Amino acid sequence: MLKKHNILVVEDELELAKSTLSFLSENGFLPFHAKDLKSARKLLKQENFTAVLLDLGLPDGDGMSLVKEIKNAKKEIGLIIVSAKDALEKKVEGLELGADDYLTKPFFFPELNARLKSVIRRLNLEVNQEIVLNEITLFPEEMRTLIYGKELELTAKEFGLLLYFVSNQNRVISKTTLGEFMSSNYADYGFTDDVVYTHIKNLKRKLSSSGADDYIKNVYGVGYKFTVA
Amino acid sequence: MKLLTKTSLNFISASVLFFLVGSMAMYFSVRNIIAEDLQNRLLQQKNEFIFTAQQKKVTDLTSELVFVQEIKKEQLNSFSDTVFIINDQYILYRKLQFTYLQDKQQYKVSILQSQSQSDLLIVKIVIMNVGFAVLFFLIVFFVNRKSIKNALKVFYSTIRKLEDFEVSKAEELSLDTAEVDEVKKLNAVFEKMSEQIRQDFEAQKEYTENVAHELQTPLAIISSKADELMQADNLTKKQMEQLALLMETTNRLSKINQALIFLTKIDNRFYREGATFSLNDLIKEKLTLFEEVIKEKNIQLEVDLSDITHIYMDKYLAETMVINLLKNAIVHNEQGGLLHIKLANQSLIITNSGKALTFVESNIFKRFIRSDHNKKSLGIGLSIVKRICELYNFTVNYQFKEKHIFTIYF
Numbered sequence: 001m002l003k004k005h006n007i008l009v010v011e012d013e014l015e016l017a018k019s020t021l022s023f024l025s026e027n028g029f030l031p032f033h034a035k036d037l038k039s040a041r042k043l044l045k046q047e048n049f050t051a052v053l054l055d056l057g058l059p060d061g062d063g064m065s066l067v068k069e070i071k072n073a074k075k076e077i078g079l080i081i082v083s084a085k086d087a088l089e090k091k092v093e094g095l096e097l098g099a100d101d102y103l104t105k106p107f108f109f110p111e112l113n114a115r116l117k118s119v120i121r122r123l124n125l126e127v128n129q130e131i132v133l134n135e136i137t138l139f140p141e142e143m144r145t146l147i148y149g150k151e152l153e154l155t156a157k158e159f160g161l162l163l164y165f166v167s168n169q170n171r172v173i174s175k176t177t178l179g180e181f182m183s184s185n186y187a188d189y190g191f192t193d194d195v196v197y198t199h200i201k202n203l204k205r206k207l208s209s210s211g212a213d214d215y216i217k218n219v220y221g222v223g224y225k226f227t228v229a
Numbered sequence: 230m231k232l233l234t235k236t237s238l239n240f241i242s243a244s245v246l247f248f249l250v251g252s253m254a255m256y257f258s259v260r261n262i263i264a265e266d267l268q269n270r271l272l273q274q275k276n277e278f279i280f281t282a283q284q285k286k287v288t289d290l291t292s293e294l295v296f297v298q299e300i301k302k303e304q305l306n307s308f309s310d311t312v313f314i315i316n317d318q319y320i321l322y323r324k325l326q327f328t329y330l331q332d333k334q335q336y337k338v339s340i341l342q343s344q345s346q347s348d349l350l351i352v353k354i355v356i357m358n359v360g361f362a363v364l365f366f367l368i369v370f371f372v373n374r375k376s377i378k379n380a381l382k383v384f385y386s387t388i389r390k391l392e393d394f395e396v397s398k399a400e401e402l403s404l405d406t407a408e409v410d411e412v413k414k415l416n417a418v419f420e421k422m423s424e425q426i427r428q429d430f431e432a433q434k435e436y437t438e439n440v441a442h443e444l445q446t447p448l449a450i451i452s453s454k455a456d457e458l459m460q461a462d463n464l465t466k467k468q469m470e471q472l473a474l475l476m477e478t479t480n481r482l483s484k485i486n487q488a489l490i491f492l493t494k495i496d497n498r499f500y501r502e503g504a505t506f507s508l509n510d511l512i513k514e515k516l517t518l519f520e521e522v523i524k525e526k527n528i529q530l531e532v533d534l535s536d537i538t539h540i541y542m543d544k545y546l547a548e549t550m551v552i553n554l555l556k557n558a559i560v561h562n563e564q565g566g567l568l569h570i571k572l573a574n575q576s577l578i579i580t581n582s583g584k585a586l587t588f589v590e591s592n593i594f595k596r597f598i599r600s601d602h603n604k605k606s607l608g609i610g611l612s613i614v615k616r617i618c619e620l621y622n623f624t625v626n627y628q629f630k631e632k633h634i635f636t637i638y639f
Contacts, residue, residue, distance in 0.1 A: 106449030
């Protein structure tokens with residue numbers, strides 16, 4: 001990692017904020033916490049943030065009012081709304097005001113991680129768009145995969161899974177989390193543990209047949225871990 | 230029985246009884262009066278007879294209706310009825326007998342008065358009276374009926390409106406203005422009551438939605454803590470399994486909660502926007518989401534969407550309805566099973582193979598009802614389908630004829 005990204009977490013629920021902050025720092029980010037709109041505004045002036053995770057229901061107002069302010073101040077700040085309100089109109093309103101993504105509570109950390117990284121990638125065009133991990137090179141925009149420089153054909157779901165794993169290296173990801181990821185990102189409504197298992201099995205098979213290391217490890221049958229030494 | 234029928238019946242039966250007793254009483258009293266009158270006339274005739282007899286001989290005073298007869302002994306005054314036969318006709322007479330003394334000779338004098346005239350009179354009077362009474366009764370009956378009907382018009386409209394009243398629908402209960410105080414009061418009470426019910430209903434739904442929303446944050450905390458714990462290096466298999474179960478259960482809880490929020494939103498008329506679109510295209514589009522699962526389960530798919538069907542619905546609700554139906558037909562299908570989708574005659578028929586239900590067929594659209602074959606299912610998808618159909622007055626039903634058949638009539 002070259003430079004640590006500053007991330008502002010605007011969240012009034014202290015325990016959730018604590019977990020989020022420790023998760024973010026484990027994943028190479030530099031997180032800051034604001035418990036309300038006021039302190040968020042203050043921090044936004046002091047620091048240079050790469051992205052903001054914004055809760056909507058704050059003690060001193062609706063987080064929605066901050067969306068425009070942030071985007072007006074600096075367009076490149078990644079803005080992800082994190083809210084218990086799944087209401088479609090909130091989502092649409094938030095995205096229309098300029099938010100980059102919308103995450104519904106409760107969310108899974110790997111999901112947050114993947115989305116955060118994706119938003120940062122999209123907004124920082126000067127940064128190299130490809131993700132390199134030893135012999136694996138991923139081009140998220142084009143959904144291309146290279147292994148030792150050789151093209152590997154993956155389905156959209158397999159590519160999504162691989163990107164998800166690469167974004168969440170060395171973490172145990174439960175089947176539930178993977179299932180949720182598949183169903184929300186790939187509208188895989190028929191998901192069951194079996195379907196997740198099938199996708200992962202296919203991905204592993206393709207990776208190993210193209211000569212890549214076996215990164216995806218099964219953890220006691222309840223989850224998977226993308227292990228990078 | 231209608232209020233009007235009930236009052237009318239009461240009125241009629243009371244009147245019939247009254248007329249029966251009344252006309253009989255009248256007949257007898259009129260008869261009595263007339264008989265008394267006859268008697269008085271006979272007595273007056275007797276006085277006239279005595280007065281005339283002071284100048285004339287008694288025997289000369291006989292006439293058609295006055296008979297004089299010599300008798301030995303004095304007799305008492307007496308009234309009696311007697312019948313004469315004149316020209317083969319029986320004629321009833323009232324007779325007064327008394328004794329008159331003239332020149333030391335006792336005479337029995339009988340004076341007669343025909344009763345036939347008075348009988349006719351009685352009948353005429355009674356008929357006339359009863360006739361007037363019946364006429365009067367009819368007028369009262371119809372006037373009363375009409376006025377009650379008029380007075381109850383608002384009352385009946387109130388009943389109709391109450392029948393149509395649905396607390397979940399947008400229209401407020403607005404009742405007609407009544408002239409009758411009681412109905413006016415009744416309407417006022419109903420309007421107040423419906424308003425109260427509506428407010429309570431809204432409050433309760435708002436509460437449900439708020440509670441459901443509030444639950445999401447604690448669930449997020451549980452889920453994030455479980456995820457954090459899972460990353461520890463020294464976990465045993467058992468601990469890891471328990472943590473995974475914790476996450477899965479939390480996720481399940483959150484899904485139920487979200488479904489609950491969604492159902493409440495439908496109830497809260499959140500989805501009001503509508504558009505007309507082709508159901509065929511929507512089904513085709515949504516089917517692509519399941520392509521891989523269908524392939525993996527080796528399901529034989531037959532789609533007959535030749536009959537173009539346009540429906541008017543909120544797009545999001547239509548999508549949810551179609552996705553839930555398809556998901557149900559695929560998840561509960563068996564390896565190498567069949568899925569048949571047909572759109573014809575304003576109806577959508579989805580047929581799929583799969584094990585028979587382990588619960589009563591009629592419960593299939595109820596919330597949290599699921600087959601033992603699929604414990605992981607939330608048992609809420611079909612109840613959402615049902616609720617959406619209800620919102621648009623579509624009929625949805627289920628049959629099992631070796632295969633599961635779902636039909637929606639638009």
